[in-house]
Amino acid sequence: MTQKPLLSLDSSGLGCESGRFHVDPWRPVDQAVITHGHADHARSGSKAYFCAEGSGDILRQRLSGDFQLTEVPYRKKFKLGKTWVSFHPAGHVLGSAQVRVEGLQSVWVVSGDYKRNADPTCEGFEEVPCDVFISEATFAMPVYHWKEGIEVVKDLQRWWSAEPNHPSILFCYAFGKAQRVLAELSKLTDRTVYLHGAIETLMPAYRNRNVSFVPNQTVSSVERGHAFAGDLILAPPSAHRSAWMKRFKNPQTAFASGWMQIRGARRRRGYERGFVLSDHADWSGLVRSILASQAKTVYLTHGQTEVLSRFLMEEHGLDVKPLKTHFGDEQIEEQFAESVS
């Protein structure tokens, strides 16, 4: 007789039967354990939510309807059904967590989204030993290799300051990436950076957690005559080519994303400049984290699972399976930003 796995996919998402909860469910359930507040992971409609400390403000802001929310500090075990659950830093965005689930027979860790590069807006990734590791694989190709965020932001600042006569608009995801840029910039300059409304809505959650930023204010709070010449403006990708852009005369534009690593992708997006800055792990970050988990069985979600699977099986003898989830659709996050802008 084979043991029923601690976690498995059902129509609502990744469920834990003995714990009577789901991790990042895509349909309403009774108990939802949330890795982080990105729209493809945190969906409305469930009755009770559990998240790591730091994620609460974001979820309260983004989830609709009536619900109960429990914020739990990192590493503190709490009991759900017959399992012990705890959150561990994932280094992805503010309050992002890996979910460790301890059943009677085994320990599973669901990574959620994670990265291994330093990020001043959130606690760094923690390596958590387990039997089964469910890892994301968004950038699971060896051609993806990140420089440290501060190095990229230095390049960004050079790009910005080389254009004193026109606005410089950086497009980036409203939750996480924008704040990471603002926090890194605070080490380099004290010039004011202007924000699109969709980014501003997330700022209070960060201020509550005492993250320090470069001075910033919303574009809409600036008086009409201001031309933004030589200024840096941050906006979500959905604002590109929208009416909102009319306010800026002959701006230079850039996009900050891991996808910008590849020239073809850069050109296609129609931005002049691409900064390779991602909140997901690069290839070596993925491999390193998966091996460090000591898990004998690995499930992969998000993106390029086949190549990483083969690599882990052939080169490291792990048992690797793909897991078909609804995560990793950055378009959902983009649409979300649009709906609140």
Place this chain on the structure above:
Amino acid sequence: MKAFGRLYQRLDSTTSINLKVEALVQYFEETPPRDAAWGLNLLLGKRQRRMVTSRMLRDAFLRSFPDFPEWLLEESYGHVGDTGETVSLLLASRGICPNESQHSVSLSSWMEDRISKLSGKEDQQRAEKIFEWWSRLSVDECYLLNKLLTGGLRVGVSQKLVVRALSKWSGISEAELTHRLMGEFEPSEENFQRLLSEGGGKKVPSQPYPFFLASPLEENDWKSLDFNHLQLEYKWDGIRAQLIFREGEVFLWSRGEDLITNQFPEIVEAASNLPQGTVLDGELLCWNEDQPLPFSFLQKRLGRKKVSSKLLESHPCILLAYDCLEANGEDLREHSLKERREILEKLIQDCDEPRLKISSCLSADSKESLEILRNSSRDFGAEGLMLKKKESPYLSGRKRGHWWKYKVDPLTLDAVLIYAQAGSGRRANLFTDYTFALWKDSELVTFAKAYSGLDQKEIEELDRWIRQNTRERFGPVRSVEPFHVFEIAFEGISESNRHKSGIAVRFPRILRWRKDKVVSEADTLMNARKLLEAA
């Protein structure tokens, strides 16, 4: 190479025309002529010698990093779509490249003393040499080096912008520079200085004139057409070429500025009966009695080092001339087409060579009679009509309002997508190269490849679908579930024993995505053969 690398980065990181020109001007200003000559050569995308193949470059990487699985390199290449870029990204992740380049070798010395010395080396020696370079160059420079090695460097500027920058810097007019840059440009200090000298130095006999191109006839062009002042010709489906006979030597240039003289010995022989100092613009065609043969015949004659006498006999070519740019050594481009045509007619008549014919003029006095001519043009082996104002000078490039092309509607078939491959350049890492098939009984047989015709949104939608519906992978190629039907347009269709389907089509492209059709409704090979018989 540092200076060129910097220029490359600057051009690559802006879409502003002014900034691009500014960067180019600064490059020419600061670069010694011997390097600028090479830089110019690369900027213009003039033919580059390929010192190593993409395969060899990947081989050099695998030899340098024996622990890196070969399949993983292939997958990476499939994802990125470009070997030079893939390898440079992998080098970056390996951390062997220094942040700052440790090479101060000039571009010319790279090209003349290093890269060119690679050929003839053994695989292992070559790999060692390349690895030594990689480990001393910055990542960006490794990318550049890889592209120089494989001869595939494309810089994000048009020839127009390069000429504009050169003109701004040198004070020589753009038109003059465009002409001086026609034909071959051997990158040397001497040639670069001559290019920019007073009077442009002495012209070499081989130098062609820039081609003048027609624009497609659009709806609102009709009102500016005056049939009394129009010269009408067929639009031929061959190769546009410029024939030069100067100082006892014949040169034949294609529109892409390739010298194709050696591929058409019969034309060379015929042209030496022209008076010295003659330049003709015309179409190369395979010809039988008084009709052109399909393009596939001409194709057989292309890309060969030597043309056998057997092929000369079975696939005879002619030049169908339609313009005269130079007679008795005099540049006629400022003269009207009417005058040039008279000179051309006399030249061809006096020369009396069956291999040099003149493209005859047609006549129409109304839109209706023009349409009739156009619709029957396929019967004469043409693909439509050319409309030229009789008073038009011979300009360069595409300038509207003088010459128009009015093509016949394309032939179309509904075909099924069966293979996809990532594109290159700006489409790298998106599946944009498609292979389509037609039904032969219950089997789908490959019939055409097409790269263009979908808009960005459709491309992305299809890309996603392909990733989710891949059946098998063969290196960068994926076979997909036969599911989507596309209407494929093409200009011509002919027999071919090189293709499994037995037919070859010209200029296939996607006309539209037939989401309203299911696979079983796609066309059959039989339908294609019917078009063939009608053609």
